[in-house]
Amino acid sequence: MPELPEVETVRLQLLRKVVGKTIAAVNVHHEKTINHDSSFVERLTGTTIDHIDRVGKLMIFSFRDISDFSMLAHLKMTGQFFFVDESDSVSGGGHSLTPALSRILPSKHTRVTFTFTDGTTLYFNDMRLFGYTKLASSAEVEKAKASYGQEPIASDFDLSTFTAGLKRRKRAIKAVLLDQTFIAGLGNIYVDEALWHAGVRPTRLANRVTKAEAERIAHFAGEVMRHSIKVGGTTFQHFADTGGDAGNYTDYLKVFGKQGTPCPRCSTPIIKIRCAGRGTHYCPTCQK
DNA sequence: ACTCTTGTTAAAAC
DNA sequence: GGTTTTAACAAGAG
Numbered sequence: 001m002p003e004l005p006e007v008e009t010v011r012l013q014l015l016r017k018v019v020g021k022t023i024a025a026v027n028v029h030h031e032k033t034i035n036h037d038s039s040f041v042e043r044l045t046g047t048t049i050d051h052i053d054r055v056g057k058l059m060i061f062s063f064r065d066i067s068d069f070s071m072l073a074h075l076k077m078t079g080q081f082f083f084v085d086e087s088d089s090v091s092g093g094g095h096s097l098t099p100a101l102s103r104i105l106p107s108k109h110t111r112v113t114f115t116f117t118d119g120t121t122l123y124f125n126d127m128r129l130f131g132y133t134k135l136a137s138s139a140e141v142e143k144a145k146a147s148y149g150q151e152p153i154a155s156d157f158d159l160s161t162f163t164a165g166l167k168r169r170k171r172a173i174k175a176v177l178l179d180q181t182f183i184a185g186l187g188n189i190y191v192d193e194a195l196w197h198a199g200v201r202p203t204r205l206a207n208r209v210t211k212a213e214a215e216r217i218a219h220f221a222g223e224v225m226r227h228s229i230k231v232g233g234t235t236f237q238h239f240a241d242t243g244g245d246a247g248n249y250t251d252y253l254k255v256f257g258k259q260g261t262p263c264p265r266c267s268t269p270i271i272k273i274r275c276a277g278r279g280t281h282y283c284p285t286c287q288k
Numbered sequence: 289a290c291t292c293t294t295g296t297t298a299a300a301a302c
Numbered sequence: 303g304g305t306t307t308t309a310a311c312a313a314g315a316g
Contacts (some may be wrong), residue, residue, distance in 0.1 A: 001294060057295075077294050078313085128312045130295070171306065180296080188294065237293080237315095277308085278294070 002075040004151065004185030005228035006239050006247065007057045010081050012229075013242040014052050014059075014122075017083045021116040022048045033111035033126060035134040043069065043135060044114075056148045056184030060141060069135045072144065073124070078109075079131030082123040083242040101244045127238070148184040152194075152221035153229075163214045166206040173209055174202035175276035177221070186221060189234055189256045192281045194221040196255045201287045202275045227252065255281040 002010075026041045034040045047063040054060065061071040073081075084102045105123050106113055112133050114122040124133050136144065150157055162183065169176050176182060177191045186194065195202050197220035200213050209217070228234055233247030236257060240246060254264050259272035259281055268285035 003295090074295085076296070127314070128294095130312065169305075175306085178295085279292085 001077060001187055001189060001236060002057060002079065002233075002239055003187035003190050003225075004057055004153070005190070005225050005249065006233035007054060007059060007075060008229050009233040009241055009247060010075070011052050011054050011059055014081060014083070017085075017120075017242065018049050018116070018122055019051060020048065021118060021120065022046065023114055024117040025113075025115040027106075027113040027115070028111075029106065029113070030111040030126075030129065032129055033124065033132055033134075035132060037135055040135060044071070055145050056151065056180050057187070058144065058148075060145075067138060069137055070141050071133055072136050072141070073133045074131050076126070076128075076130035076132075078127040078238045080123075080125040080238070080240050081242050082125060082240075082244060083120065084123065085120045087119070147181055149180065149182040151184045152186070152218060153225050157218065157222065159215060159218055162218050163211055166209050166214055169206040171206060172202060172276050173200060173204050173206045173217070174278070174280060176206040177217070178276055178278070183221075185225060188278050188280075189236065189253070190221065190224055190228070192256045193224045193254060196282060196287060197224065199287055201284075202280045202282055203273075204288075255283065257281065 023044050023046065026044050028034055028041060047066060050062045050064040052059055052061050057074065059073040061073065082101050082105055084105060086102055107125065109125045109127045110123050111126050112124040150161065165182055166173070166176060174191050174195065177186050177194070192202065194217055198213060198216035200209060200217060228249035231248040232241060233239060234249040234253065235246035236250065255270050258270045260269055262268070263270055263283035263286060266283060266286040268283055270281055271284055272279060272281050274280060
């Protein structure tokens, strides 16, 4: 489940690996992934990746000397970017315990392959086909950006906007934190984690959350996501970085997937319920 | 064979 | 218009 930290992990790696590279060929293995766009291959071939931006969980690729379109990439639930440089394995850098990506790619789940002029390759894999890499006009990009709320990791995060937003919402705090138009980047894992750190029960109605609690939620949402970015994100089921490696925030999870194990703060067994239509983990004692 | 998994959107209800 | 709920999407694990 890629959330902001996982997407940022991928973006930071791609910045180092593919920015400045020119696309020599594009192979589309599944049309849905590119939004059935018949101009996709033609428009991307020959372009040079200029920058990769991110808003919430959405990546935005821009291209040198091209202002009329960008490529939006969303991993949704099982999307993965893999970068392969054949010359790496030839020179014997084999430090990874996982089988060389170059030997298993493209795979059954490869949906788009980008080959660069230097011989390196970027694969977009997506088992469940919810993710996409699609071209969008600058107007569409602006519209997409505008649809996102502020990010908890933003240096200019505005607490009063956040607390005011909670006040007028009458749903479970968890549902509100999952709403990307209100606050961007959190998903099922980091919502549960942030609420545990803040000591707030996921089922509490947003408009009944106190100002002090709201401040803690915002603070810890930012903290867990910043921490996770530093350690390469969380791998719970499918997430892998561009080298096929797992994220390490899994080692720091307090409640997600921890049902039945003692709460790290008060030793009460963590329980799992359904909230906001999602599997939800919390401590029934120290989350009020 | 059946249930469970989740990010986002469209649509309908309020 | 803003908010809320639900279904739909899709494919695999167990």
